[in-house]
Amino acid sequence: MSQHSQLDAPLKITFLGTGTSHGIPVIGCECEVCQSPEPFDKRLRSAVLIDYKNTKIAIDCGPDFRSQMLREKVKHLDALILTHEHRDHIAGLDDIRVFNYKKNGPFDIFCHHRVADNIRQGWSYIFQPNPYPGIPSINFSYIDRDSFAVGELHIEPVKLIHYKLEVLGFRIGNFAYLTDVSAIPDESFEKLKGLKAVVIGALRQTPHISHFSLSQAIEAANKIKADRTYFIHMSHDMGLHHKVQQQLPPNMYLSYDGLQLSI
Ligand SMILES: [Zn+2]
Ligand SMILES: [Zn+2]
Numbered sequence: 001m002s003q004h005s006q007l008d009a010p011l012k013i014t015f016l017g018t019g020t021s022h023g024i025p026v027i028g029c030e031c032e033v034c035q036s037p038e039p040f041d042k043r044l045r046s047a048v049l050i051d052y053k054n055t056k057i058a059i060d061c062g063p064d065f066r067s068q069m070l071r072e073k074v075k076h077l078d079a080l081i082l083t084h085e086h087r088d089h090i091a092g093l094d095d096i097r098v099f100n101y102k103k104n105g106p107f108d109i110f111c112h113h114r115v116a117d118n119i120r121q122g123w124s125y126i127f128q129p130n131p132y133p134g135i136p137s138i139n140f141s142y143i144d145r146d147s148f149a150v151g152e153l154h155i156e157p158v159k160l161i162h163y164k165l166e167v168l169g170f171r172i173g174n175f176a177y178l179t180d181v182s183a184i185p186d187e188s189f190e191k192l193k194g195l196k197a198v199v200i201g202a203l204r205q206t207p208h209i210s211h212f213s214l215s216q217a218i219e220a221a222n223k224i225k226a227d228r229t230y231f232i233h234m235s236h237d238m239g240l241h242h243k244v245q246q247q248l249p250p251n252m253y254l255s256y257d258g259l260q261l262s263i
Pocket of ligand 1: 084086
Protein backbone atom coordinates (compact mmCIF):
# COMPACT_ATOMS: atom_id res chain seq x y z
CA MET A 1 0.00 0.00 0.00
CA SER A 2 2.81 2.38 0.83
CA GLN A 3 4.24 4.45 -1.97
CA HIS A 4 7.64 4.02 -0.33
CA SER A 5 9.88 1.34 -1.70
CA GLN A 6 9.98 -1.77 0.45
CA LEU A 7 13.24 -3.50 1.25
CA ASP A 8 13.65 -7.23 0.77
CA ALA A 9 16.68 -7.62 3.06
CA PRO A 10 17.51 -6.14 6.47
CA LEU A 11 18.74 -2.57 6.57
CA LYS A 12 21.61 -2.33 9.04
CA ILE A 13 22.16 1.04 10.69
CA THR A 14 25.25 1.88 12.77
CA PHE A 15 25.36 5.15 14.71
CA LEU A 16 28.83 6.51 13.95
CA GLY A 17 28.33 9.51 16.21
CA THR A 18 25.45 10.98 18.21
CA GLY A 19 26.85 14.29 19.48
CA THR A 20 26.33 17.91 18.50
CA SER A 21 29.01 20.04 16.80
CA HIS A 22 31.33 20.13 19.86
CA GLY A 23 31.14 16.40 20.54
CA ILE A 24 31.11 15.11 24.13
CA PRO A 25 33.31 15.62 26.10
CA VAL A 26 33.61 19.27 25.11
CA ILE A 27 37.24 20.46 25.12
CA GLY A 28 38.12 21.86 28.55
CA CYS A 29 34.67 21.23 30.08
CA GLU A 30 34.37 19.90 33.62
CA CYS A 31 30.61 19.31 33.75
CA GLU A 32 29.36 15.93 35.00
CA VAL A 33 28.48 14.76 31.48
CA CYS A 34 31.90 15.66 30.03
CA GLN A 35 33.60 14.06 33.05
CA SER A 36 31.42 10.92 33.02
CA PRO A 37 33.40 7.68 32.67
CA GLU A 38 30.37 6.00 30.99
CA PRO A 39 30.93 5.10 27.32
CA PHE A 40 27.27 6.13 26.67
CA ASP A 41 28.23 9.71 27.59
CA LYS A 42 30.96 9.99 24.95
CA ARG A 43 29.60 11.24 21.66
CA LEU A 44 31.40 11.88 18.38
CA ARG A 45 29.82 14.19 15.83
CA SER A 46 26.55 12.80 14.37
CA ALA A 47 26.56 10.46 11.37
CA VAL A 48 25.26 6.99 10.47
CA LEU A 49 26.49 4.11 8.40
CA ILE A 50 23.92 2.19 6.35
CA ASP A 51 24.42 -1.30 5.06
CA TYR A 52 22.02 -2.99 2.68
CA LYS A 53 22.92 -6.08 0.70
CA ASN A 54 26.13 -5.06 -1.09
CA THR A 55 25.66 -1.31 -0.70
CA LYS A 56 27.29 0.67 2.10
CA ILE A 57 26.81 4.40 2.53
CA ALA A 58 27.37 7.01 5.22
CA ILE A 59 25.09 9.92 5.93
CA ASP A 60 27.34 12.91 6.76
CA CYS A 61 31.08 13.15 7.15
CA GLY A 62 31.97 15.26 10.16
CA PRO A 63 35.37 15.90 11.78
CA ASP A 64 35.30 12.44 13.42
CA PHE A 65 34.86 10.58 10.11
CA ARG A 66 38.32 8.97 10.20
CA SER A 67 37.99 7.62 13.74
CA GLN A 68 34.43 6.46 13.00
CA MET A 69 35.55 4.51 9.92
CA LEU A 70 38.38 2.93 11.96
CA ARG A 71 36.14 2.04 14.91
CA GLU A 72 33.57 0.34 12.66
CA LYS A 73 36.31 -1.30 10.55
CA VAL A 74 34.82 0.05 7.32
CA LYS A 75 36.78 -1.26 4.36
CA HIS A 76 34.48 -0.15 1.60
CA LEU A 77 32.07 2.75 1.17
CA ASP A 78 29.96 3.32 -1.96
CA ALA A 79 28.92 6.90 -1.33
CA LEU A 80 28.32 9.72 1.09
CA ILE A 81 24.99 11.44 1.42
CA LEU A 82 25.06 14.87 3.03
CA THR A 83 22.29 16.52 5.00
CA HIS A 84 23.73 20.06 4.88
CA GLU A 85 26.94 22.06 4.77
CA HIS A 86 27.59 22.84 8.44
CA ARG A 87 31.12 21.79 9.31
CA ASP A 88 30.11 19.22 11.93
CA HIS A 89 28.56 17.33 8.97
CA ILE A 90 31.26 17.72 6.29
CA ALA A 91 34.60 18.56 7.96
CA GLY A 92 35.99 15.03 7.45
CA LEU A 93 35.86 15.18 3.65
CA ASP A 94 39.64 15.12 3.11
CA ASP A 95 39.67 11.56 4.46
CA ILE A 96 37.59 10.15 1.61
CA ARG A 97 40.95 9.89 -0.22
CA VAL A 98 41.42 6.32 1.02
CA PHE A 99 38.22 5.34 -0.77
CA ASN A 100 39.50 7.07 -3.95
CA TYR A 101 42.65 4.92 -3.81
CA LYS A 102 40.66 1.72 -3.26
CA LYS A 103 38.29 2.53 -6.08
CA ASN A 104 40.92 4.17 -8.27
CA GLY A 105 38.38 6.83 -9.17
CA PRO A 106 36.25 9.66 -7.87
CA PHE A 107 34.09 9.13 -4.80
CA ASP A 108 30.33 9.62 -5.08
CA ILE A 109 28.76 12.33 -2.95
CA PHE A 110 25.02 12.96 -3.06
CA CYS A 111 24.03 16.42 -1.81
CA HIS A 112 22.04 19.54 -2.61
CA HIS A 113 23.78 21.80 -5.15
CA ARG A 114 24.05 24.49 -2.46
CA VAL A 115 26.05 22.06 -0.31
CA ALA A 116 28.28 21.17 -3.28
CA ASP A 117 28.95 24.88 -3.91
CA ASN A 118 29.93 25.27 -0.28
CA ILE A 119 32.33 22.30 -0.53
CA ARG A 120 33.89 23.75 -3.71
CA GLN A 121 34.68 26.90 -1.72
CA GLY A 122 35.79 25.25 1.50
CA TRP A 123 37.92 22.59 -0.23
CA SER A 124 39.08 24.72 -3.17
CA TYR A 125 42.36 22.74 -3.48
CA ILE A 126 40.33 19.75 -4.69
CA PHE A 127 38.79 21.63 -7.59
CA GLN A 128 41.80 23.45 -9.04
CA PRO A 129 42.70 22.82 -12.71
CA ASN A 130 46.00 21.04 -12.01
CA PRO A 131 45.49 19.62 -8.52
CA TYR A 132 48.29 18.40 -6.27
CA PRO A 133 48.54 14.59 -6.48
CA GLY A 134 46.86 12.51 -3.77
CA ILE A 135 44.04 14.88 -2.92
CA PRO A 136 40.40 13.71 -2.77
CA SER A 137 38.44 13.33 -5.96
CA ILE A 138 34.67 13.83 -5.83
CA ASN A 139 31.82 13.03 -8.16
CA PHE A 140 28.79 15.09 -7.09
CA SER A 141 25.22 14.00 -7.74
CA TYR A 142 22.74 16.73 -6.89
CA ILE A 143 19.68 15.85 -4.89
CA ASP A 144 16.71 17.93 -3.82
CA ARG A 145 13.15 16.70 -3.55
CA ASP A 146 13.22 13.68 -5.84
CA SER A 147 14.04 10.13 -4.81
CA PHE A 148 17.37 8.73 -5.91
CA ALA A 149 19.23 5.44 -5.83
CA VAL A 150 22.65 4.46 -4.54
CA GLY A 151 23.43 0.90 -5.55
CA GLU A 152 20.48 -1.13 -4.30
CA LEU A 153 19.24 1.57 -1.94
CA HIS A 154 16.27 3.72 -2.87
CA ILE A 155 16.44 6.99 -0.91
CA GLU A 156 13.79 9.63 -0.45
CA PRO A 157 14.86 13.15 0.65
CA VAL A 158 12.74 14.77 3.36
CA LYS A 159 12.83 18.56 3.60
CA LEU A 160 13.57 19.94 7.09
CA ILE A 161 14.07 23.42 8.50
CA HIS A 162 17.26 24.13 10.50
CA TYR A 163 16.66 27.73 11.70
CA LYS A 164 16.68 29.51 8.28
CA LEU A 165 18.42 26.79 6.32
CA GLU A 166 16.62 24.08 4.36
CA VAL A 167 18.37 20.79 5.11
CA LEU A 168 17.63 17.23 4.01
CA GLY A 169 16.53 14.28 6.04
CA PHE A 170 16.35 10.89 4.35
CA ARG A 171 13.86 8.02 4.26
CA ILE A 172 15.11 4.58 3.30
CA GLY A 173 12.42 1.88 3.39
CA ASN A 174 10.84 2.13 6.84
CA PHE A 175 13.76 4.02 8.36
CA ALA A 176 14.26 7.81 8.44
CA TYR A 177 17.15 10.01 9.56
CA LEU A 178 16.31 13.60 10.52
CA THR A 179 19.18 15.58 12.00
CA ASP A 180 19.67 19.32 12.62
CA VAL A 181 16.02 20.22 12.59
CA SER A 182 14.05 23.02 14.24
CA ALA A 183 10.83 22.51 12.26
CA ILE A 184 9.33 19.78 10.08
CA PRO A 185 7.07 21.06 7.26
CA ASP A 186 3.65 19.37 6.90
CA GLU A 187 4.58 17.94 3.49
CA SER A 188 7.52 16.17 5.16
CA PHE A 189 5.35 14.63 7.88
CA GLU A 190 3.41 13.10 4.97
CA LYS A 191 6.61 11.34 3.88
CA LEU A 192 7.22 9.93 7.36
CA LYS A 193 4.24 7.61 7.76
CA GLY A 194 4.55 3.94 8.66
CA LEU A 195 8.16 4.02 9.89
CA LYS A 196 9.68 1.24 11.95
CA ALA A 197 12.41 3.56 13.22
CA VAL A 198 13.06 7.28 13.06
CA VAL A 199 16.17 9.16 14.17
CA ILE A 200 15.58 12.77 15.26
CA GLY A 201 18.02 15.49 16.33
CA ALA A 202 17.41 16.69 19.91
CA LEU A 203 20.04 19.11 21.19
CA ARG A 204 19.28 19.58 24.89
CA GLN A 205 16.51 20.11 27.42
CA THR A 206 16.10 23.87 26.85
CA PRO A 207 14.99 25.57 23.58
CA HIS A 208 17.52 26.52 20.91
CA ILE A 209 17.18 28.63 17.78
CA SER A 210 18.24 25.99 15.24
CA HIS A 211 17.61 22.60 16.88
CA PHE A 212 14.69 20.80 18.52
CA SER A 213 14.90 20.60 22.29
CA LEU A 214 14.17 17.16 23.72
CA SER A 215 10.50 18.01 24.37
CA GLN A 216 10.07 19.39 20.82
CA ALA A 217 11.69 16.25 19.40
CA ILE A 218 9.36 14.07 21.48
CA GLU A 219 6.42 16.11 20.18
CA ALA A 220 7.58 15.49 16.58
CA ALA A 221 8.09 11.80 17.36
CA ASN A 222 4.54 11.56 18.73
CA LYS A 223 3.27 12.98 15.44
CA ILE A 224 5.44 10.69 13.28
CA LYS A 225 4.44 7.62 15.34
CA ALA A 226 7.32 5.36 14.28
CA ASP A 227 7.57 2.04 16.16
CA ARG A 228 10.82 3.29 17.71
CA THR A 229 12.44 6.74 17.96
CA TYR A 230 16.15 7.42 18.56
CA PHE A 231 17.49 10.87 19.46
CA ILE A 232 20.87 12.16 18.23
CA HIS A 233 22.94 15.36 17.90
CA MET A 234 23.01 15.84 21.67
CA SER A 235 25.02 18.42 23.58
CA HIS A 236 26.43 17.95 27.08
CA ASP A 237 23.48 20.04 28.30
CA MET A 238 21.16 17.11 27.54
CA GLY A 239 22.34 15.45 30.77
CA LEU A 240 23.71 12.02 31.65
CA HIS A 241 22.59 9.33 29.22
CA HIS A 242 21.16 6.88 31.79
CA LYS A 243 19.26 9.59 33.71
CA VAL A 244 17.65 11.15 30.63
CA GLN A 245 16.81 7.73 29.19
CA GLN A 246 14.75 6.89 32.31
CA GLN A 247 12.52 9.92 31.68
CA LEU A 248 11.69 9.16 28.05
CA PRO A 249 8.32 7.85 26.84
CA PRO A 250 8.09 4.15 25.86
CA ASN A 251 9.79 3.24 22.56
CA MET A 252 11.92 6.39 22.61
CA TYR A 253 15.65 6.19 23.22
CA LEU A 254 18.71 8.34 23.44
CA SER A 255 21.00 6.91 20.82
CA TYR A 256 24.66 6.23 21.56
CA ASP A 257 27.83 5.84 19.50
CA GLY A 258 28.16 2.34 18.08
CA LEU A 259 24.47 1.42 18.52
CA GLN A 260 23.28 -0.84 15.69
CA LEU A 261 19.76 -1.37 14.43
CA SER A 262 18.46 -3.94 12.01
CA ILE A 263 15.24 -2.90 10.30
ZN1 LIG B 1 23.69 22.21 11.36
ZN1 LIG C 1 24.97 19.60 13.20
